[in-house]
Amino acid sequence: MLIAREVGFHRGPRQVLGGVGVTLTPGRLTVLLGPNGAGKSTLLKLLAGELTPDAGGIELDGRRLGRWTPGDLARRRAVLPQESRLAFAFPVREVVMMGRMPHARGSESPRDEEICTLALARTGAGDLADRLYPALSGGEQQRVQLARILAQVWEAQEGADRILLLDEPTANLDLAHQHSTLSLAREWARASAAVLAVLHDLNLALTYADDAWILAHGQLVASGPIQEVLTPELIERVFHLRAEFIPVRGRERPVIVTRPL
Amino acid sequence: MVASYQRKRAWGLPLLAALVLGLALLSASFGTNESLRAPQVLRVLGQELGLIRGPVNPDHETIVLLLRLPRVALGLLAGAALAMAGAALQGLFRNPLADPALIGVSSGAAVGAVAMIVLGGAAVSEAPAGWAAFALPVAALAGGLIITVIIYQLAKVEGRTHLTLMLLTGLALNALAGAGIGLMIFRSTDEQLRELIFWSLGSLRLRALWPEIGVAALLALPGMLILPWLARPLNALLLGEAEAFHLGVPVQQVKRLLIFLSALMVGATVAVCGTIGFVGLMAPHLARLLFGPDHRVLLPASALIGAALLLAADIAARLGGTGGEELPIGVVTALAGAPIFLALLLRARRTGGF
Numbered sequence: 001m002l003i004a005r006e007v008g009f010h011r012g013p014r015q016v017l018g019g020v021g022v023t024l025t026p027g028r029l030t031v032l033l034g035p036n037g038a039g040k041s042t043l044l045k046l047l048a049g050e051l052t053p054d055a056g057g058i059e060l061d062g063r064r065l066g067r068w069t070p071g072d073l074a075r076r077r078a079v080l081p082q083e084s085r086l087a088f089a090f091p092v093r094e095v096v097m098m099g100r101m102p103h104a105r106g107s108e109s110p111r112d113e114e115i116c117t118l119a120l121a122r123t124g125a126g127d128l129a130d131r132l133y134p135a136l137s138g139g140e141q142q143r144v145q146l147a148r149i150l151a152q153v154w155e156a157q158e159g160a161d162r163i164l165l166l167d168e169p170t171a172n173l174d175l176a177h178q179h180s181t182l183s184l185a186r187e188w189a190r191a192s193a194a195v196l197a198v199l200h201d202l203n204l205a206l207t208y209a210d211d212a213w214i215l216a217h218g219q220l221v222a223s224g225p226i227q228e229v230l231t232p233e234l235i236e237r238v239f240h241l242r243a244e245f246i247p248v249r250g251r252e253r254p255v256i257v258t259r260p261l
Numbered sequence: 262m263v264a265s266y267q268r269k270r271a272w273g274l275p276l277l278a279a280l281v282l283g284l285a286l287l288s289a290s291f292g293t294n295e296s297l298r299a300p301q302v303l304r305v306l307g308q309e310l311g312l313i314r315g316p317v318n319p320d321h322e323t324i325v326l327l328l329r330l331p332r333v334a335l336g337l338l339a340g341a342a343l344a345m346a347g348a349a350l351q352g353l354f355r356n357p358l359a360d361p362a363l364i365g366v367s368s369g370a371a372v373g374a375v376a377m378i379v380l381g382g383a384a385v386s387e388a389p390a391g392w393a394a395f396a397l398p399v400a401a402l403a404g405g406l407i408i409t410v411i412i413y414q415l416a417k418v419e420g421r422t423h424l425t426l427m428l429l430t431g432l433a434l435n436a437l438a439g440a441g442i443g444l445m446i447f448r449s450t451d452e453q454l455r456e457l458i459f460w461s462l463g464s465l466r467l468r469a470l471w472p473e474i475g476v477a478a479l480l481a482l483p484g485m486l487i488l489p490w491l492a493r494p495l496n497a498l499l500l501g502e503a504e505a506f507h508l509g510v511p512v513q514q515v516k517r518l519l520i521f522l523s524a525l526m527v528g529a530t531v532a533v534c535g536t537i538g539f540v541g542l543m544a545p546h547l548a549r550l551l552f553g554p555d556h557r558v559l560l561p562a563s564a565l566i567g568a569a570l571l572l573a574a575d576i577a578a579r580l581g582g583t584g585g586e587e588l589p590i591g592v593v594t595a596l597a598g599a600p601i602f603l604a605l606l607l608r609a610r611r612t613g614g615f
Contacts, residue, residue: 050503074509088554102509
């Protein structure tokens with residue numbers, strides 16, 4: 001269980017996050033919402049162990065993140081970056097194979113090869129396996145990166161929940177792949193992983209997420225089941241938009257239509 | 262693609278190793294004054310290793326063991342060390358144009374060496390005879406390490422090495438080092454100037470003596486042995502520092518180790534051969550073109566290509582010289598390196614990627 005307690009973070013004199021307390025629950029897809037500059041990426045980096053909070057603390061299974069070795073963390077927690085530029089001409093398969101690095105001693109096993117193939121197929125990037133990564137489009141690269149982090153935590157470690165942290169996983173994707181990516185994220189949550197995704201699209205969030213954390217000006221404004229948390233009042237307060245929730249026949253959850261105040 | 266990678270690996274490295282051996286034999290044969298034929302060289306070597314018996318021309322023995330072999334060894338060592346350091350730094354900086362000169366080792370070592378040549382004469386003349394020979398290499402190595410440490414410290418932000426800041430700091434300190442060298446050239450005597458020029462253009466001749474080579478090897482070998490173990494972390498670093506950390510790489514330690522080992526490798530070669538440009542930049546590029554960017558193959562391939570390039574350049578330096586003098590090897594590597602590098606850049610521009 002990944003728990004942040006009263007976490008604060010400064011960049012220079014500016015407070016980016018203050019007093020944020022959240023728990024990332026296994027088995028649930030949590031989305032992190034908020035306007036630009038609210039501190040979403042910073043919170044994700046703190047949860048990843050990439051940054052150290054200057055107030056409060058973050059614990060994984062009761063142990064401070066700073067006390068985990070990078071290797072132990074990497075075997076159960078994978079992070080999808082916003083974008084990954086790779087200037088050198090690696091074939092896609094080798095990029096995905098890097099995800100197996102925390103598990104491999106020496107060279108890769110046939111099992112690692114197999115996992116890479118499965119992960120590529122899972123993100124609909126199977127036919128890209130032999131292409132060179134730098135030659136791919138932004139959306140294709142994003143799917144390859146997703147395959148890489150799935151490969152990293154493909155198998156659950158004994159008695160330890162897997163954690164996926166996705167920083168704007170839908171940013172470069174076409175509509176169909178936005179949906180398939182989020183339904184994949186939800187599927188992994190159902191397989192008892194704890195999944196966090198930073199999103200901007202409120203409708204995608206409402207369609208797929210179980211829980212939502214809402215950040216504004218570095219503060220946690222609300223957190224909980226998304227259908228309770230995401231209300232017209234909150235959207236107006238946080239995003240400065242007028243929102244209407246419109247029920248759609250045959251769909252459990254409504255569609256949100258927004259317009260400027 | 263994976264399969265073809267492995268095929269390339271399979272034939273490529275032994276072939277390169279064979280090329281290096283061939284060049285080494287060729288280099289041991291050629292000389293400005295007396296050239297031997299390969300069988301004569303092999304004969305001396307065989308005799309020395311106890312593989313064959315029989316009479317050996319004592320002149321040949323002297324030439325091979327005391328003049329040619331040290332030079333071959335130095336070429337192998339310097340070429341491999343420069344190329345591996347270059348490959349590691351290009352990976353660390355995620356920049357195919359990174360070069361050992363960028364982290365300040367080369368210019369720092371140059372300042373140290375120039376200062377020793379111009380200002381250190383008195384100090385050296387009072388030292389015991391055996392030590393005088395080491396004064397220049399030690400000064401060069403110290404200069405290289407000092408500048409690297411300064412750049413590294415200045416480029417640290419909140420305990421992390423900021424690579425862009427490091428490149429820019431390196432640029433500024435390189436300029437400062439250039440000014441210092443210029444000042445000392447201005448103050449030097451004619452005789453010192455001559456030594457300076459030879460040293461700053463690089464040469465395998467000046468200090469191709471077994472004790473000096475031994476010291477250089479002692480300093481460069483840790484890097485050459487440890488870097489291959491860092492191949493996978495280096496691959497991960499190509500994705501970005503954050504991504505490497507996510508993949509379980511202890512990024513700060515690895516970065517520190519890479520910079521320190523590279524500085525030691527480059528410092529050791531500069532100390533013995535002077536500044537030899539382009540090998541550290543070009544060898545990894547050639548290796549990448551032949552074997553792809555995976556550091557597990559790239560590092561050994563770079564080492565072999567670097568060694569081959571420097572051996573070839575050294576042979577060319579001896580052949581291209583006139584009247585018993587040799588061309589400085591730095592001139593040869595730049596003369597051959599710059600056009601090859603331009604061709605690589607043009608090719609990269611055409612195919613849209615490095």
